Amino acid sequence: MDSVPSTDRGGIGYLPSAAETLMKLVVTGPFGVGKTTLIRTLSEIPTLHTEEAMTQSSTGLDDTAGLPEKTTTTVAVDFGRLTVQDDLVLYMFGTPGQERFFPLWEDIARGALGALVIVDTRRLEDSFAVMDMVEEQGLPYAVAVNRFPDAPAHADEVLRKHLDLDPRTPLVQCDARERRGSIDALIALAEHALTCLPAPQESS
Amino acid sequence: MTPGPGRRLIPAYLVTGGRSAPTGPALDRLAVLLRTDSALGPETGSEQRRLCELLEPGALTVVECAAHLELPVSATVFLATDLVAAGHLHARPPIPSAGEIDRSLVERLLVGLRSLH
Numbered sequence: 001m002d003s004v005p006s007t008d009r010g011g012i013g014y015l016p017s018a019a020e021t022l023m024k025l026v027v028t029g030p031f032g033v034g035k036t037t038l039i040r041t042l043s044e045i046p047t048l049h050t051e052e053a054m055t056q057s058s059t060g061l062d063d064t065a066g067l068p069e070k071t072t073t074t075v076a077v078d079f080g081r082l083t084v085q086d087d088l089v090l091y092m093f094g095t096p097g098q099e100r101f102f103p104l105w106e107d108i109a110r111g112a113l114g115a116l117v118i119v120d121t122r123r124l125e126d127s128f129a130v131m132d133m134v135e136e137q138g139l140p141y142a143v144a145v146n147r148f149p150d151a152p153a154h155a156d157e158v159l160r161k162h163l164d165l166d167p168r169t170p171l172v173q174c175d176a177r178e179r180r181g182s183i184d185a186l187i188a189l190a191e192h193a194l195t196c197l198p199a200p201q202e203s204s
Numbered sequence: 205m206t207p208g209p210g211r212r213l214i215p216a217y218l219v220t221g222g223r224s225a226p227t228g229p230a231l232d233r234l235a236v237l238l239r240t241d242s243a244l245g246p247e248t249g250s251e252q253r254r255l256c257e258l259l260e261p262g263a264l265t266v267v268e269c270a271a272h273l274e275l276p277v278s279a280t281v282f283l284a285t286d287l288v289a290a291g292h293l294h295a296r297p298p299i300p301s302a303g304e305i306d307r308s309l310v311e312r313l314l315v316g317l318r319s320l321h
Contacts, residue, residue: 012258012261012262012264012268012272013268014261014262014263014264015236015262015263015264015265017263018236018238018263018296019300020236021298021299021300021309022234022236022265022298022299023298023299023305023309023313024234024298048267048268048271048272049271050267050270050271050276050277051274051276052276052277053276053278079267079271081268082320084313084316084317084319084320085312085315085316085319088309088312088313088316090313091234091265091267107233108233111232111234111298111304111305113305113310113313180321183317183320183321186317187314187317187318190310190313190314190317191314193305193310194307194310194311194314197305197306197307197310198307200307
């Protein structure tokens with residue numbers, strides 16, 4: 001690793017300077033798909049987590065008959081940090097893909113570069129809801145297929161068809177435990193995010 | 205990494221002093237917090253003091269502070285907002301100049317990511 005954060009007391013990875021530009025992306029997908037693994041592979045600090053309280057209505061949206069029942073649940077959000085250049089730091093937030101976490105998701109995704117949706121070939125259908133959610137959010141996303149050792153391998157085209165992916169949406173296959181492939185997944189997402197931004201202005 | 209030593213003793217709703225909205229504009233979870241050199245007075249609460257102590261050696265984002273202090277992000281925003289108002293902390297938005305993601309930023313990110321290979 002080239003950029004190692006200043007080591008400091010207590011193992012808290014302080015920012016090397018207070019002047020960096022900080023970007024973030026969301027790593028999402030169903031439980032157990034490898035979100036935290038990928039973040040751990042790439043993060044220069046030990047992965048951290050916050051407990052986020054979420055208030056949600058447990059009744060249907062159009063239910064006007066009774067008082068809405070509100071419940072509060074707590075969900076852990078893992079995150080890590082990667083210094084990509086001296087003055088540019090990328091934060092990766094692992095957010096659960098379930099629809100009921102949508103408000104939290106929105107909050108974390110605001111201002112994000114995009115989302116990396118991690119899928120497991122043994123249960124592709126578990127990722128459909130996440131992909132719908134990301135699309136609804138209007139966030140650029142790329143799909144990273146986490147190649148579990150015991151999962152069957154499939155050609156990209158087969159996976160794209162099963163996931164009903166837009167031809168422009170990148171799909172990469174990687175092992176979330178390996179740095180190089182995980183970085184490739186981030187590159188695919190960043191390249192795609194770039195194409196989603198307005199075209200460069202002609203200098204006038 | 206092992207989690208910190210047990211749960212905090214003060215519930216989150218007390219950290220906020222019972223208010224439901226912070227005084228001033230809400231801080232981004234990636235806002236960078238820095239300790240200023242202003243001395244803490246006796247009015248500084250224990251949770252505010254913990255946050256200042258955490259930031260004594262260097263800068264961290266709101267969300268990293270929340271994780272290290274084992275507080276919800278929302279409660280950490282409360283603490284930080286008050287400490288900024290009192291002059292004990294300085295807060296800076298994550299993207300200092302333009303305020304949003306633009307092409308040059310993503311291009312810099314790509315150059316950086318490719319160099320990590």
